[in-house]
Amino acid sequence: MTRDRIALIEAGGTKFVVGIAGRDRTIAARTRIATTNPAETIGAAIDWLRAQGGDYAAVGIASFGPLDLDPASPDWGHITRTTKPGWSHAAMAAPFARALGCPVAIDTDVNGAALAEYRWGAGQGCRSALYLTVGTGIGGGAVVGGRLIHGASHPEMGHIAMPRHPDDRDFGGICPFHGDCLEGLASGPAIAARWGASLSDPPAEHEAHAIIAWYLARAITSFRAILAPDRIILGGGVMETPGLLDRVRSEAAAAGGYFAGDPEAMIVAPALGGDAGLLGALALAGIEGNLRKVGG
Numbered sequence: 440m441t442r443d444r445i446a447l448i449e450a451g452g453t454k455f456v457v458g459i460a461g462r463d464r465t466i467a468a469r470t471r472i473a474t475t476n477p478a479e480t481i482g483a484a485i486d487w488l489r490a491q492g493g494d495y496a497a498v499g500i501a502s503f504g505p506l507d508l509d510p511a512s513p514d515w516g517h518i519t520r521t522t523k524p525g526w527s528h529a530a531m532a533a534p535f536a537r538a539l540g541c542p543v544a545i546d547t548d549v550n551g552a553a554l555a556e557y558r559w560g561a562g563q564g565c566r567s568a569l570y571l572t573v574g575t576g577i578g579g580g581a582v583v584g585g586r587l588i589h590g591a592s593h594p595e596m597g598h599i600a601m602p603r604h605p606d607d608r609d610f611g612g613i614c615p616f617h618g619d620c621l622e623g624l625a626s627g628p629a630i631a632a633r634w635g636a637s638l639s640d641p642p643a644e645h646e647a648h649a650i651i652a653w654y655l656a657r658a659i660t661s662f663r664a665i666l667a668p669d670r671i672i673l674g675g676g677v678m679e680t681p682g683l684l685d686r687v688r689s690e691a692a693a694a695g696g697y698f699a700g701d702p703e704a705m706i707v708a709p710a711l712g713g714d715a716g717l718l719g720a721l722a723l724a725g726i727e728g729n730l731r732k733v734g735g
Contacts, residue, residue, distance in 0.1 A: 442496040445724050446488050446539060449548065449716030450474075450502035450531065452523050452575060457484045458717045459491055462725075464559070466717055477529040485538045498535045498543040499724030501551030501716055504578075506531070508546065508593055515731070516545050522615055536733035544729035547593050548572075551719025552709070553580030554587055556672050558722055560710035565669040569662055570709075571596060573655065574675035577622040581666055588666075597622035602657060604650045607633075625654040627677050638680040652683060656690030659706065669700075674709040684708060 447466070449456040451474060458469035468491055472483045488495070505521060507514040516532025536543040553562075553570035562568030562582065571579040579596030581588045588594060598620045612623030613632050623629055630638050634647050641647050659671055673684060684706070691702040711718055723729055 442494055442541075444495050445721055446495045446498040446535070446541075447717045447720040447724075448484060448498065448500040448502070448535065449551075449720055450500060451548065451716075452503050455480055455484050456716055457487055458720075459488070459495075460717065460721050464718065464721060466714060469717065474523075476525045477531075481531070481534050485535060488535075488539060493539065495539050495541050497541050497724045497730055498532075498539060499551075499720035499722070500532060500535065500543060500545040501548045501719040501723060502531050502545060503576075504547045504593065505595065506545065506547060506593060508589065509591075510731070516543070516733075532731070533733045536731070542730035542732045544723040544726065544731070546587065546723050546729070547578065547580065548716060548719065549578040549596075550580035550587050550593060551723050552674065552711075552715045553582050553672075553719075554722040555711055555715055555718040556709055557582040557585075559718065560715070561672045561707050562670045563710075567666065567668045568670040568672060569666060569668040570672045570674065571655075571658075571662075572675035573625065573627075573673065573677040575627050577626050577675075579662070581662075581668065583666070583668075596658075596662065597626070599658060599661060601654060604653050606646060607650050621654065621658050625651050625658075625677070630677065638677055638683065643682060648680070648683065648686060651677070652686035652690050655687045656694050659687070659691050660694045663700075669705070671706045672709050673706060674715065678708070 445460050447458040455472040458466050460466045474480050505519045507517045518526050518529045521527050532543045532545040556562045557568045567583040569581045577597030601621050612619030613629045614620050614623030688702045688706050
């Protein structure tokens, strides 16, 4: 058997999606594993990959975070401080590398999705693209000139400070670290905390739709000012709310001021659908400089 298969991990807070792909981007097999504790969840993922025949060229991991991605850090590939019980300081990359005997690439799930959409999806052909997921949490990744943006760590776009909507000043926000950051105000749990439902439940005229679109448009205006992306891709469960994408486009046009670009063409839905997470892991593993060997 030739080592031309890539093991793929989309590590989420509620489930792991584990798959296998060839270098032609065909996902040959996949399974879902509930996210419980690190030993149980990672162990089950490794067992499944071994049962598919082993012999992988590499492992690509697109994971919830925050993550330590400093190549010089002894905790590279670990989850850092997270609200997910039991996962703070858990090793994410090393168990797969050691068990499967191949190098591993790891980055955030949103960075993986951003790279996949830039290469093969809604950002294809653009000079730069920003991917923002709005769901249980809010996170973002940006690709500029074919490269993901990193600094001291990976971006935490969901935790930017936000102005307050005039009709939403009494809500303190649900982020345990920052209160009323973007995630604290516009994520799925923040919506449920205010209105006791998901955003798709209230009628279109309910204030929730206008308020959430307002926050997302203001965040997009900030990202346009800093990154000037050609394409802004909005994914995640909240963005599946009927009409929300168009509301965000309208609000962004009103708030955009002198920024170049037509929000109708610039702000789009993802193109890769349910494969975005696994294809993100594949995209990460396909960059030679991302792959690291982990000792025994």
